[in-house]
Amino acid sequence: MNIGEIARRAGVSRSTVSYALSGKRPVSDDTRQKIQRVIDELGYRPNASARALANGRTSTIGLVFPPAGNHYTGMQLDFIGSVVEAAAAYDYDVLLSPSGVDSDRSFQRLLGERRVDGAILMEIRLEDDRVDHLAALGFPSVAIGRTAHPEGGWWVGLDHTALVEACVHHLADLGHRRVAFVNRPEGLLRAGYESAHRGLDGFTKAAAERGLAVRTYCCGDDAASGQACLERILHDEPATTGLVTLNEAALGGLYRGLAEAGRHVPRDFSVTGVVAGRWAETVTPQLTAADVPAEEMGRRAVDLLVERLDHPGASPRHHLLAPPISLRASTGPAHGTS
Amino acid sequence: MNIGEIARRAGVSRSTVSYALSGKRPVSDDTRQKIQRVIDELGYRPNASARALANGRTSTIGLVFPPAGNHYTGMQLDFIGSVVEAAAAYDYDVLLSPSGVDSDRSFQRLLGERRVDGAILMEIRLEDDRVDHLAALGFPSVAIGRTAHPEGGWWVGLDHTALVEACVHHLADLGHRRVAFVNRPEGLLRAGYESAHRGLDGFTKAAAERGLAVRTYCCGDDAASGQACLERILHDEPATTGLVTLNEAALGGLYRGLAEAGRHVPRDFSVTGVVAGRWAETVTPQLTAADVPAEEMGRRAVDLLVERLDHPGASPRHHLLAPPISLRASTGPAHGTS
DNA sequence: TGGCAGTATCGAACCGGTTCGAAAAAGGAG
DNA sequence: CTCCTTTTTCGAACCGGTTCGATACTGCCA
Numbered sequence: 001m002n003i004g005e006i007a008r009r010a011g012v013s014r015s016t017v018s019y020a021l022s023g024k025r026p027v028s029d030d031t032r033q034k035i036q037r038v039i040d041e042l043g044y045r046p047n048a049s050a051r052a053l054a055n056g057r058t059s060t061i062g063l064v065f066p067p068a069g070n071h072y073t074g075m076q077l078d079f080i081g082s083v084v085e086a087a088a089a090y091d092y093d094v095l096l097s098p099s100g101v102d103s104d105r106s107f108q109r110l111l112g113e114r115r116v117d118g119a120i121l122m123e124i125r126l127e128d129d130r131v132d133h134l135a136a137l138g139f140p141s142v143a144i145g146r147t148a149h150p151e152g153g154w155w156v157g158l159d160h161t162a163l164v165e166a167c168v169h170h171l172a173d174l175g176h177r178r179v180a181f182v183n184r185p186e187g188l189l190r191a192g193y194e195s196a197h198r199g200l201d202g203f204t205k206a207a208a209e210r211g212l213a214v215r216t217y218c219c220g221d222d223a224a225s226g227q228a229c230l231e232r233i234l235h236d237e238p239a240t241t242g243l244v245t246l247n248e249a250a251l252g253g254l255y256r257g258l259a260e261a262g263r264h265v266p267r268d269f270s271v272t273g274v275v276a277g278r279w280a281e282t283v284t285p286q287l288t289a290a291d292v293p294a295e296e297m298g299r300r301a302v303d304l305l306v307e308r309l310d311h312p313g314a315s316p317r318h319h320l321l322a323p324p325i326s327l328r329a330s331t332g333p334a335h336g337t338s
Numbered sequence: 339m340n341i342g343e344i345a346r347r348a349g350v351s352r353s354t355v356s357y358a359l360s361g362k363r364p365v366s367d368d369t370r371q372k373i374q375r376v377i378d379e380l381g382y383r384p385n386a387s388a389r390a391l392a393n394g395r396t397s398t399i400g401l402v403f404p405p406a407g408n409h410y411t412g413m414q415l416d417f418i419g420s421v422v423e424a425a426a427a428y429d430y431d432v433l434l435s436p437s438g439v440d441s442d443r444s445f446q447r448l449l450g451e452r453r454v455d456g457a458i459l460m461e462i463r464l465e466d467d468r469v470d471h472l473a474a475l476g477f478p479s480v481a482i483g484r485t486a487h488p489e490g491g492w493w494v495g496l497d498h499t500a501l502v503e504a505c506v507h508h509l510a511d512l513g514h515r516r517v518a519f520v521n522r523p524e525g526l527l528r529a530g531y532e533s534a535h536r537g538l539d540g541f542t543k544a545a546a547e548r549g550l551a552v553r554t555y556c557c558g559d560d561a562a563s564g565q566a567c568l569e570r571i572l573h574d575e576p577a578t579t580g581l582v583t584l585n586e587a588a589l590g591g592l593y594r595g596l597a598e599a600g601r602h603v604p605r606d607f608s609v610t611g612v613v614a615g616r617w618a619e620t621v622t623p624q625l626t627a628a629d630v631p632a633e634e635m636g637r638r639a640v641d642l643l644v645e646r647l648d649h650p651g652a653s654p655r656h657h658l659l660a661p662p663i664s665l666r667a668s669t670g671p672a673h674g675t676s
Numbered sequence: 677t678g679g680c681a682g683t684a685t686c687g688a689a690c691c692g693g694t695t696c697g698a699a700a701a702a703g704g705a706g
Numbered sequence: 707c708t709c710c711t712t713t714t715t716c717g718a719a720c721c722g723g724t725t726c727g728a729t730a731c732t733g734c735c736a
Contacts, residue, residue: 252620
């Protein structure tokens with residue numbers, strides 16, 4: 001079941017079999033057919049490790065996870081799914097790297113041991129040592145997210161600043177004056193997560209522009225935290241009439257908190273934010289939100305990475321996406337205290 | 339940066355370096371230290387492909403996806419996350435295989451090209467050619483799910499029949515007489531998905547035992563389908579007062595449909611089913627449900643696979659899980675038409 | 677001081693492919 | 707029929723590790 005066996009049965013040399021398969025040198029028609037017949041008969045497939053060793057390419061890309069710990073959100077699932085699918089179209093496999101507790105170890109595994117040809121990094125931080133490290137090494141990688149200094153890098157990003165600004169303007173246009181911001185968990189904000197920081201920046205800036213009274217909160221990635229967070233919001237400022245969130249996993253909890261406080265959405269309270277479309281449609285009333293185009297981002301990241309792998313000298317490229325807000329049913333005009 | 343370079347700099351032979359690293363033969367203390375110093379200095383890591391070629395083990399396990407198409411549910415995310423984490427603890431990497439459109443191709447890639455030492459299969463069908471195929475090949479694999487003939491196989495399963503029965507009994511105990519079943523999408527049922535079939539069996543059986551009037555539905559994996567499905571349920575039998583679902587992605591839509599029909603949960607209508615705990619807590623009121631222990635299942639699947647890899651002769655093992663129903667807030671006593 | 681056990685290290689073969697240079701075979705022109 | 711070009715195939719080296727058999731070195735006892 002190795003190439004030598006195929007060669008023996010076809011009565012040719014190993015190199016001829018190799019060339020017949022790769023097409024890198026011409027092989028006469030009848031020997032090719034003879035070889036093909038033997039291959040089909042035995043169901044032969046070349047050994048991936050041997051091939052990787054010989055030509056230095058593993059045909060595998062690494063998908064590097066955050067040091068976020070044990071919690072995965074729905075958005076990440078969409079990334080993973082679309083990356084795997086897009087990679088398969090280019091004949092690449094996808095190796096998942098947890099980079100959980102000690103990210104260095106699995107990072108070393110992926111790069112140091114040459115398990116992958118390139119990497120896609122998820123959950124980027126503004127100052128991200130992984131990105132810097134890879135850039136210093138010249139290792140082909142694409143970030144899903146954008147560091148504080150994205151110039152000269154390869155990445156696919158979402159313009160969280162602009163999206164959150166749009167959310168704030170949307171609420172302000174509806175007459176809301178007291179608005180809260182529900183961010184990702186505090187640990188992630190402190191760790192410098194891009195979405196948390198840029199989203200917060202956009203919120204602060206737009207709120208200042210519109211002269212809104214605002215409060216910002218961090219919130220755990222689960223429904224219970226969302227509910228608790230909403231209670232805190234109404235406790236701190238009962239006159240709050242709207243919120244913007246980046247935290248899709250807390251969304252259900254936020255809604256529950258509103259329901260239990262007797263605030264009807266969207267009559268008494270407007271909710272909006274930046275979340276995956278699937279989640280926006282799950283809650284009732286459906287969330288007016290900037291839908292994170294996770295699938296497109298994953299696909300584009302793979303496109304960029306493959307381009308980079310195919311053309312080692314290519315100059316850096318990136319995509320900054322800013323999808324429009326999908327108007328659904330969770331926001332409405334403010335009244336009463338406005 | 340290869341073993342020869344290390345050997346040269348340390349003034350020893352390549353085999354000595356290899357033995358110093360693997361410990362498979364004794365190496366004197368000072369040469370070991372000399373070698374280690376060089377390795378640390380250069381940051382050397384042995385090439386994974388070369389190692390895999392030499393000793394026939396890739397230290398990688400494959401995670402095989404369903405032919406389900408482009409839709410991933412939250413449960414799958416939890417499986418993936420826990421599998422990756424558990425595998426990392428055993429020093430295994432995880433290779434994702436879509437097996438999307440033509441599952442054969444990526445299957446061949448994984449096994450035929452020897453990219454992985456073993457595989458974990460997700461989304462099992464009652465008659466699953468992948469399982470049969472692997473069993474015939476004697477290839478080390480563990481299924482997350484259980485075929486119609488699970489004897490002699492390695493798997494981690496969820497007792498959907500028992501769980502759905504428990505849900506039905508729960509509703510019947512509360513006095514509900516007309517109950518609906520919301521299954522996975524029709525395509526999956528027709529394809530023979532285990533959860534869809536066994537869940538349906540349990541529902542039918544328990545409903546018959548309790549003499550309930552029932553209807554069963556298939557429902558797409560998204561909120562819009564859930565809403566449509568609920569409308570159909572109430573249209574077909576307006577006196578329905580409860581439902582059992584396996585479809586977590588439709589859950590939000592089911593709730594919305596109930597709200598729009600003016601049925602209050604749990605006062606007018608009880609909802610229960612088998613879904614991941616995270617989803618059960620997202621909806622309001624929180625779902626009384628059998629929580630799918632996705633994390634535990636993923637972890638156990640890895641444990642079994644590693645055991646199988648370490649002891650090639652070991653006799654088949656499995657785990658059939660049947661977590662209890664978590665009483666939350668979505669079910670209550672029936673009244674009115676009862 | 678020779679013989680011997682035991683330890684430390686080395687060289688070579690091997691895993692299964694790819695690739696290069698050269699040899700062999702085929703075809704065409706003189 | 708020879709010579710030369712072109713096409714087709716072959717053998718050997720290489721990728722970077724692992725592993726086996728054998729050699730070199732050490733210390734100990736007779």
